[in-house]
Amino acid sequence: MKTLLASLLLLVTATAFAEPKAGWSEDYTASLAKAKAEKKDVLLDFTGSDWCGWCIKLDKEIFSTAEFKQLAEKKLVLVELDYPRSKTLPDEVKKQNAELKAKFGIRGYPTIILVNSRGKEVKRWVGYNANMLAELKKEVR
Numbered sequence: 374m375k376t377l378l379a380s381l382l383l384l385v386t387a388t389a390f391a392e393p394k395a396g397w398s399e400d401y402t403a404s405l406a407k408a409k410a411e412k413k414d415v416l417l418d419f420t421g422s423d424w425c426g427w428c429i430k431l432d433k434e435i436f437s438t439a440e441f442k443q444l445a446e447k448k449l450v451l452v453e454l455d456y457p458r459s460k461t462l463p464d465e466v467k468k469q470n471a472e473l474k475a476k477f478g479i480r481g482y483p484t485i486i487l488v489n490s491r492g493k494e495v496k497r498w499v500g501y502n503a504n505m506l507a508e509l510k511k512e513v514r
Contacts, residue, residue, distance in 0.1 A: 399452065404452045408489075409490035414448065414514060416449045417454055417485065420453060422453070
């Protein structure tokens with residue numbers, strides 16, 4: 374019984390903390406440095422990962438595709454900036470995300486922003502856009 378309770382507690386604790394999607398970082402500054410070193414652009418995903426229906430749809434229909442993953446591997450550094458309702462983020466991530474939300478004037482989710490390695494905005498998508506991948510391909514260097 375103790376083992377079952379311990380397992381359940383571990384499961385609840387593990388799912389209570391938000392982590393970025395596989396292949397995505399939550400560290401904006403480190404991602405800019407990586408993009409500069411690798412001569413790539415940075416794709417920022419401002420998302421409500423556990424409550425925003427359009428964000429979840431974007432993940433399933435665009436970000437989870439092999440085509441997107443191939444493009445990202447070659448040309449992008451991916452950063453997930455999450456604003457969850459039922460998951461907990463570390464305080465430093467919450468602070469960073471709040472600052473970036475203000476800096477980029479985010480008013481809704483999903484908002485996807487392509488920036489260069491200096492953090493300068495190149496292109497923005499607000500809301501779900503089924504054509505985002507085709508548009509993104511035209512923008513990356």
